Amino acid sequence: MSTTPNLSATATPSAEPTVLLEARDVVKHFPIRTSKGKQQLQAVDGVSLQVRKGETLGLVGESGCGKSTLGRCLVRLIDVTSGSVIYDGVDITNLSRRQLRDRRRGFQMIFQDPYASLNPRRRAAATVEEPLRTHGIGSDAEIKARALHLLEVVGFDPSYADRYPHEFSGGQRQRLGIARALALAPQLLIADEPVSALDVSIQAQVLNLLADLQEENNLTYVFIAHDLAVVHHISDRIGVMYLGELVELGDSSDVYISPRHPYTEALISAIPVIDADAEIRERIVLTGDLPNPIDKPTGCAFHPRCRYAQDLCRTEKPLLHIQNDGRQVACHFPVAAPDPPAVLPRLNDIEPPSDETH
Amino acid sequence: MSEPLLDVRDLRVSFRTRGGLVTAVDGISFTVGRGEVVGLVGESGSGKSVSMLTVLRLIDNPNCVIEGEVLFKGQNLLELEGEVLRKIRGQEIAMVFQDPMTALTPVYTAGWHISEQIRAHEKVSKKAAMDRAVQLLEAVGIPNAPERVNSYPHEFSGGMRQRVVIAMALSCNPSLLIADEPTTALDVTIQAQILELLRVLQKEFGSSILLITHDMGVVSQMSDRVLVMYGGRLGAAGPRREVMRDPLHPYTWGLMGAIPPTDGSRAARLNAIPGTPISPADADRDRCLFAPRCRFATDACRPQPPLIAHKPDHADACVLPYAERPALRVQAISPLGVRA
Numbered sequence: 001m002s003t004t005p006n007l008s009a010t011a012t013p014s015a016e017p018t019v020l021l022e023a024r025d026v027v028k029h030f031p032i033r034t035s036k037g038k039q040q041l042q043a044v045d046g047v048s049l050q051v052r053k054g055e056t057l058g059l060v061g062e063s064g065c066g067k068s069t070l071g072r073c074l075v076r077l078i079d080v081t082s083g084s085v086i087y088d089g090v091d092i093t094n095l096s097r098r099q100l101r102d103r104r105r106g107f108q109m110i111f112q113d114p115y116a117s118l119n120p121r122r123r124a125a126a127t128v129e130e131p132l133r134t135h136g137i138g139s140d141a142e143i144k145a146r147a148l149h150l151l152e153v154v155g156f157d158p159s160y161a162d163r164y165p166h167e168f169s170g171g172q173r174q175r176l177g178i179a180r181a182l183a184l185a186p187q188l189l190i191a192d193e194p195v196s197a198l199d200v201s202i203q204a205q206v207l208n209l210l211a212d213l214q215e216e217n218n219l220t221y222v223f224i225a226h227d228l229a230v231v232h233h234i235s236d237r238i239g240v241m242y243l244g245e246l247v248e249l250g251d252s253s254d255v256y257i258s259p260r261h262p263y264t265e266a267l268i269s270a271i272p273v274i275d276a277d278a279e280i281r282e283r284i285v286l287t288g289d290l291p292n293p294i295d296k297p298t299g300c301a302f303h304p305r306c307r308y309a310q311d312l313c314r315t316e317k318p319l320l321h322i323q324n325d326g327r328q329v330a331c332h333f334p335v336a337a338p339d340p341p342a343v344l345p346r347l348n349d350i351e352p353p354s355d356e357t358h
Numbered sequence: 359m360s361e362p363l364l365d366v367r368d369l370r371v372s373f374r375t376r377g378g379l380v381t382a383v384d385g386i387s388f389t390v391g392r393g394e395v396v397g398l399v400g401e402s403g404s405g406k407s408v409s410m411l412t413v414l415r416l417i418d419n420p421n422c423v424i425e426g427e428v429l430f431k432g433q434n435l436l437e438l439e440g441e442v443l444r445k446i447r448g449q450e451i452a453m454v455f456q457d458p459m460t461a462l463t464p465v466y467t468a469g470w471h472i473s474e475q476i477r478a479h480e481k482v483s484k485k486a487a488m489d490r491a492v493q494l495l496e497a498v499g500i501p502n503a504p505e506r507v508n509s510y511p512h513e514f515s516g517g518m519r520q521r522v523v524i525a526m527a528l529s530c531n532p533s534l535l536i537a538d539e540p541t542t543a544l545d546v547t548i549q550a551q552i553l554e555l556l557r558v559l560q561k562e563f564g565s566s567i568l569l570i571t572h573d574m575g576v577v578s579q580m581s582d583r584v585l586v587m588y589g590g591r592l593g594a595a596g597p598r599r600e601v602m603r604d605p606l607h608p609y610t611w612g613l614m615g616a617i618p619p620t621d622g623s624r625a626a627r628l629n630a631i632p633g634t635p636i637s638p639a640d641a642d643r644d645r646c647l648f649a650p651r652c653r654f655a656t657d658a659c660r661p662q663p664p665l666i667a668h669k670p671d672h673a674d675a676c677v678l679p680y681a682e683r684p685a686l687r688v689q690a691i692s693p694l695g696v697r698a
Contacts, residue, residue: 062547171634199635200401200574201631202630203616204630205632208630211626226546228546233619252624256622270547270550271546272549272578273579274578274614275578275602285547286547289515
């Protein structure tokens, strides 16, 4: 455990895992015109986090919470308003175009809509070859061979190489997008809602493919999605975002089983569970909608919808704090951690009362 | 159950295309009882939406061929025309669509949408219709309804818009509400609100609901009975508890296994169904439609197995021996690792 003071607000003291990507107080505001004149839409409002080598960090939140904007800032598809993004020890926020292009070999992005992110007039093989040509890697023959190999890796028969995007189904297109992202052998993949446009059976195929690729190539993922069950499935750690801020960050199963932030708690409770006896489940139904990111509530941004909100929450903004159990929570009154940590007794383990039967 | 509210018998819908006749719905039969919530699950291309549009006669494509019977309160909707049909639509059967923005006209207010529908079916004054609109908006949980009744669709958030659409659908107290993916476009917390609302309103208004969705979770939270559709046919049909607890059809096993577990456990891999969902245009209809993706498929899957009830009310279309299904299901849940 190192105790070196760190400028980052959320620095984890543990020096053990290598940090591959770090966001330090990333802020992204979009200037917009409204009837009240020029205003700032606060899409991402001071997010700091670290992505460790080889892990999958899931980012989850509802629409408008800034998770996609943050993802784009992390690969610098858009410039940050302030703060910095450090990839492999280098701050990429101030790199020149040329320097950035070299750096980008290390991190690639997978987009939500595989149709919109593929050139409809380019065949599958050419799509995968493009990044290799852009970066001038290998001879023409080598590039072609590598593209074919990548198509095979994501599960395509070589005969698919000459097809156009419209000849592929949604899931196949997404696999094509993954092959393209893998072309430069990146270390880090940022996937923005990669499965949300797909049917459930296909969604599972793509999630399995991503898991296999990670294992085989020691990849690091930032997985952005709105579906907490999917994020929990694929991630080692989960960050929960609300209105441009990170409100909770911790180990995937811990966050899912015992959420500490009231928003995470409600989000998990809202997942429709497959359950034969559904009516016995108690749910926390959040009232109201996501507030406007132009005119955020004072204090804690979640307080208007929070069932535990008190006066303090209306005036003072809670910062992301590390709790005793290592969880990071931005809340004045976090949900109590369960007493014996997060291991729920299985029904079979509970001894039935022996004598009283009524 | 006496006479069911809706009785669909051997419904077939096909489209004439340049490539020949494409069958979207291939002979489905089911009923919806009074006050019952029936969930219809399926992937894209399974024919779930087309079959529901047919029930309301909303397909006006001249190349669409519809066969079978759709009996609503004993009347065959497929034979009705003009004024009689219009009286049933909106008043007796109402529909909630997936995208609330396209279901509302952007240049009219929420109140206009609702009162227009009321006045189309009942002889009431504009004022009275508007008052009812306010009450309905209150019933669906729109805060400050007397003012919001004058708001335009773009002034509402997605969840609020869907509430307006639901208020519109309920305005004439329909006996059947068809909801086509009503929460798919919404965030989870908003989805939970809308599902809760539908449940409360269903109890209060006593309408039957036919809920179309791709989400097994939503179905299990809402329905009394579940129908599973694949390739335009019913693969399984039964009470929710049975379909969820002892699913019989390999496709249902696949659908349930493909979803990340929600109980907090984390599996290394999901049980993906190999292959892609069937495309109605090039389906081999002399064989079980799921067979190309089914690991238990044999020659016995030809011809197409009929829907057989193994228990009263719980039916499925599969040739696998009924007694062996539980064991086969366990086998199906073991990791596959297949990539198409």
